[in-house]
Amino acid sequence: MIFDKVLSTINKYNLIENGDKIVLGLSGGPDSVCLLHILNRLKQQKNIEVYAAHLNHQIRGIEAQKDALYVSKLCEEMGTTLFIKSIDVPKYCEEKGMSLEEGARKLRYEMFDEIKNKTKSNKIAVGHNLNDQAETVLMRIMRGTGLQGLRGIEYIRDGVIIRPILDVERSQIEEYCEKNNLNPRIDKTNLEGIYTRNKIRLELLPYMKDNFNSNVIESIVRMSNNLKLDSEYIEQEAEIKFKEVCNLLEDSVEVDLKEYVDLHEAIKVRILRSSIKYILGDTNFIDYKHIEDILDLESDTKIDKKIILPRGIFVYRKKESIILTNKEIIVEDIEFKYNVPSNGFIKIKEIREIIETQTMSIERYKSTRADKASKVFDFNKIKGGIVVRSRKQGDKIKLTMGSKKIKDLFIDLKIPRDDRCKVPIILDEQGIICVGEYKVSENYKIDDKTKEVLKISFKKL
Amino acid sequence: MIFDKVLSTINKYNLIENGDKIVLGLSGGPDSVCLLHILNRLKQQKNIEVYAAHLNHQIRGIEAQKDALYVSKLCEEMGTTLFIKSIDVPKYCEEKGMSLEEGARKLRYEMFDEIKNKTKSNKIAVGHNLNDQAETVLMRIMRGTGLQGLRGIEYIRDGVIIRPILDVERSQIEEYCEKNNLNPRIDKTNLEGIYTRNKIRLELLPYMKDNFNSNVIESIVRMSNNLKLDSEYIEQEAEIKFKEVCNLLEDSVEVDLKEYVDLHEAIKVRILRSSIKYILGDTNFIDYKHIEDILDLESDTKIDKKIILPRGIFVYRKKESIILTNKEIIVEDIEFKYNVPSNGFIKIKEIREIIETQTMSIERYKSTRADKASKVFDFNKIKGGIVVRSRKQGDKIKLTMGSKKIKDLFIDLKIPRDDRCKVPIILDEQGIICVGEYKVSENYKIDDKTKEVLKISFKKL
Structure with missing residues (x-):
């Protein structure tokens, strides 16, 4: 029965293909031992090769030694090639400043990869079960997670790491081991978050079973499997939009x-x-x-x-x-300053603009057509030479309501910061005559007494 | 502080609009009392009217009486119009065969609706809090749920039922009541799933707090709020596709x-x-x-x-x-039977088809062009009159490999069941000559000895 269940999981998620070479992580505990036995039964049917990999972590000296002995004997009986690597994990973790959990996990997967390369294998099989799945989801819920996290452990990751017994309950696995006289080692140091996971396994889930729902494990796993679909769909749509909307530099x-x-x-x-x-x-x-x-x-x-x-x-x-x-964007301010003729034009190469000026009598001005790209001033109110330059700190202009900082004006006009240095400021020796095409000073406006007019036009190069 | 939090919830989810008239469910417990106090403070600012509604459920005679007295006094002090309805809920539930929880809930919402109509109100406010939210989500997880269920309690449902204190923790609500001398009644019968919810509140969540994450309530609620977005998005996309892909009859x-x-x-x-x-x-x-x-x-x-x-x-x-x-589709079989002339045509109105026949010498047949819509037979192998009719149970035809049931032939040809009665079967007194254009019998094929040919053509009307 459990064999059929595992086979159906394998087919549903396409975990094993004909001709696969698989490295199995074999701790000696019920999960990995059961998985080895099942993979062995599948050898012919699926035309696969199976290698076992065992890490002697040296955490509990004698016990670790016994684990290694047990898996050696088991693999010999089953005719499975076994690789054993012995590493002083506690020492390694101390040196690297890692927790035992982190360190053992890292070393285990490094070993899997090594043996995978050595044997030219293409898959790594690990023995997580249905209870692990429920425990993982529950742990994540308590710690805070999102849709992605609620998916729980994946049946297959990156096309390499496979978990064929993820749909089987722990009790069924133990039963299977007993029936087949496998005598697995009882894993006294479950290295994965010993404390938390054991609490969930031995206290929290049994409490939930007794008080709320005797099928709580199945309920959580079913939820997780359904959410997998939803999560997959949203991630897929988001990926499409990410590519559409984002420019990747x-x-x-x-x-x-x-x-x-x-x-x-x-x-x-x-x-x-x-x-x-x-x-x-x-x-x-x-x-x-x-x-x-x-x-x-x-x-x-x-x-x-x-x-x-x-x-x-x-x-x-x-x-x-x-x-x-991940790089701070520093916008270099553009700076420029030019003298402006009262009748002629000046090219500002820094901002690719031309400023054209023209002086004329008020009569002539009145006879010309209105021109939106130009600003006009009373020429006789201008004192000294005319200058065009980029803005400076402290610049002010006289408006109807009084004096205003150019900086505040830019904010009001919603001119982006990077563009502000590109606005030509025109001045005489008394102060600012106008701020580009945006604003003209009260002090130079034409009135009843104006005789001569200065017309300033702004053109993009 | 809690006032600001509630205000921010109200604004974020647009729970209350200017000029709303709100019926508040007032049990007398801390949640609803706190909510009444807060809504009262918002009266001016939001230009709202608030009515309180209390159900005397008569579940614990004396205590229920005291609850009613307490809310009367409170509303008097606050100047809030109060409606009290007294119903023998236990009796009602017994008559209707409902649980106390179901019955009380149904009667409460019926009362809310009634008072909403009477006062011409447009909203109903109820006092669920952050802990209720976490408890609900946890309960659903244990019982099994999907993305929709993980959204937890809604801030606003159908634009009518609002829950302004859903972001506030129970302890803060109790503190608020104390600070404002509100002396709420301690709710001895929390009618909503008394047993389950109290277990979650008093045992499960405290255990999780102590052993896994002291912020477990916030973690669960944050997860739920994030999933709300995801759920909303998928539901929205699915709704669009539902309309695109489905024909609604x-x-x-x-x-x-x-x-x-x-x-x-x-x-x-x-x-x-x-x-x-x-x-x-x-x-x-x-x-x-x-x-x-x-x-x-x-x-x-x-x-x-x-x-x-x-x-x-x-x-x-x-x-x-x-x-x-929700209606069984019964397809009425079409039945027909007509004599077929050996040179002429017959119209089958039931299936809107014409069958045309032609007899000719083998020499003439050989000189005519091949014609895919026609079948040809050795005319001298045919005995007696020719008939066309709809299929009958037990019909068989002689093929190269032997005799075959017409039913199996239809299955092989993937002809949908409903269409099978529309295939014209042509027979003589010995048996089936051909099955529409699909298959001809071995028994009538032309051979070296054939002198006269019968050509049968099928045309759609």
Whole structure:
């Protein structure tokens, strides 16, 4: 019965293909021993080869030695090639500053990879079961997770690591071992989060079974399997949108706001995570709070805002995009200064603009057509030479309501910070005559007494 | 602080709009009392009117009486109009065969609706808190749920029922009541699933807090809020596809397979649920197993299959669609029988076809062009009159490999069951000459000795 169940899992998720060469992680506990026995039975049918790999972690000296002896004998009986590697895991962990759990896991997978290469295998089989699945999901729920985390352990990861007995309950596995006289070792140090997982296994789940639902393990696993579909669908859609909406550059991602703003927030959140993953390789230490901060940049009131996330990620709100990058963007200010003739033109190469000036009598001015790209002034109110230059700190202009800082004017006009140095400021020796085409000073306006007019036109090169 | 939090919840989910008239469910417990106090403080700011509604459920005689007295006094002090309704809930439940929980809930919401109409209100406010939210989600996880269920309690349902204190922890609510000298009644019969919910509240969550994560409540609620977005997105996409792919008829839904098959399973599952909901009004008693059975109908090997779901739902796999309906589809067999002239034609109105016959010498036949829509036979092998009729049980035809049942032939040819009675069977007194254009009998084939040929042509009207 359990054999059929495992076979159905293998077929459903396409875990094993004809001709596969599989490295099996064999601890000597019931899960891996049962899995070895089942894979052996499948050898002929699936035309596979199976190698066993055992890590002697030297954590409990004598016990670890006994584990190694047991798996040697078992593999001999079964005719399975066994690789044993002996590493002083406690010492390794101390040196590397890792927990025993982390260290043993890292070394185990390193060993799997090594043996996989040595034997020219293409798969690694590990023995997680249905209870592990429920425990993992429950642990994640208690610690906080999202849709992705609720999917639990994957049946197959990256096409390499497979978990054929993930649908089988622990009790059935133990029964199978007993029936087949396998006498597995009782795993006294389950290295994976010993404390937490044992508490869930031995206290929390039994309590839930007794008080709420005797099928709580199946319920949690079924939920998890259903959510897998939902998660897969959203990730797939988000990936499509990520590619559509984002411009991927070296070390940075530019999110095009025009297409982005109308997407559903569930998709936006994933696009932002994918962007960060693109830059950093993963999204560790980037919490939901940070993503929310980026979401908030969408509003037009946030143009020119910059936020800094952990791990050196800078996020810039530009006029039509959000840029995520791990390099600070330093915009070099453009600076220029030219004398302006009162009748003629001057080319400002820094901003690719031409300023044309013309003086004429008020009569002639009145007879010419209105011209939106030009500004006019009372020429006799101008004192000294006319100059055009980029803005300077402290610049002010006289408006109807009084004097105003150019900086505040730029903010009111919603001119992005990077563009402000590109606005030509025109002055005489008394002060600012006009701020590009945006604003003219009260002090130079034509009135009843104006005799001569200065006309200034702005043209893009 | 809690006031600001509630205000932010109200604004975030747009729970209260200017000028709303709100009926508040007031049990007298800390939640509803706190909510009344907060809504009162919002009266001016939001320009709202608040009415309180209390159900004296008569479950614990004296205590229920005290509850009613307490809320009367409180509302008097606060200047809030109070409606009290007294119903013998235990008696009502016994008569209706309902649990106390179900019955009290039903009566409470009936009362809310009644008072909402009487006062011309547009909202009903109820006092669920953050702990209720975590407890609900945890309960659903243990019992088995999907993405929708993990969303937990909604902040606003159908634009009417609002839950403004859903982001506030129970302890903060109790603190608020104390600070404001509200002296709420301690709710001795929390009618909602007394046993289960109290166990979660008093045992399970504290155990999780102590052993796994002191912020477990916030973690669960945050997970739930994030999943809300995901769920909303998938439901929205599925709704769009449901409308695109399904033809909605009276009491039945026709799923167009051409567009349906390429959709993601997460969407398919929802389309099928929506179809059932369209027919029945809800999907109660329709389990995941049933949906899986419908998913399986997709395969072309399932053409003509019918499955029956609970609550009288029939699902038919047609050639190009899946039909869900609450009426059994009974296809009336078409029956017809006509004599066929050996040189002439006969119109079969039942199937809108014309059968034309022609006899000619073998020499003449050989000089005519091949014609795919016609079949030819040795005229001298035919005995007696020729007849065309609809198929009958037991019909057989002689083929190269021997005799074959017409029924099996139809299956091999993948002719849908409903179309089988429309195939014209042509016979003489010895047996079947041919099955429409599909197959001719071995017994009537032309050979070296053939002198006269019978040509039969099939034409659609």
